[in-house]
Amino acid sequence: MHKYFTITELTREFGVSTRTLRFYEDEGLIHPERRGRTRLFRSADRHLIKEILRGRRLGFTINEIREIIEIYKGPPGELGQLQLMMTRVAEKRKQLNQKRQDIEDTLSELDHVDEACLARLAELRVGS
Amino acid sequence: MHKYFTITELTREFGVSTRTLRFYEDEGLIHPERRGRTRLFRSADRHLIKEILRGRRLGFTINEIREIIEIYKGPPGELGQLQLMMTRVAEKRKQLNQKRQDIEDTLSELDHVDEACLARLAELRVGS
DNA sequence: ACTTTCTTTTACGTAAAAGTCAATTTTTTG
């Protein structure tokens, strides 16, 4: 079960360029193996890419995405580190809740716009 | 009720710089009045700024924000324009729903991390 | 073996979204 992905497979799957994936590697977000000079991506990398792109869609910067990814790497052993991590999780949660609220607000304004459009359409049909 | 806001009042309220607000004006997103050269913001501008920042938090580009703002400007009269607008609303809604899904996914991963942290904490308390 | 197609590295380029600085107004306040 050691399926490898080539870089172009992944670029096609996710609709990003090779440059982008290499950039993420330079940034230390993913760590594909090498056979000679060629990169070999495993499903762990593939999953990381998914998470990176998710963060990107949400408007997180690379550094913020890095933070989130590091959080995912699982809880550390030491107490202080654990507490620090839980603080960070709380912070991210707060940001995400803010974004969620922003989305709800925007969606509800779009609803109003939609209603106004429908009303105007109805007017047009009756014939103004 | 013609309350005007000065630029610094607004920068303080929203935590942005004057440069930022001028930038938004240059981009045609807001249109403060002028008394001489000084900008006078009305509550309509203030509200627009809120929406701009909301879009910014969601990772929309200035152009995307501009699109959203233009949508808010109310339905046009002509049929073709109306249909175009409703298409655009549908697109934005789709983007927002994607973002919402991304948020849910991320939040639930953070939940797992949190649980793992708590579990580890419990272990530590028992004494490993 | 040859051509085509991938891939890599290196390096420079760029667009978006402001930040920063400097030189003037303009406004406010003592």
Added chain:
DNA sequence: CAAAAAATTGACTTTTACGTAAAAGAAAGT
């Protein structure tokens, strides 16, 4: 009304997140 504080404009700089091009090594089909 003079001095200080705030605002404006314009130019230049910065950061982020890649794009693009060149040159060359590797793989794979014919």
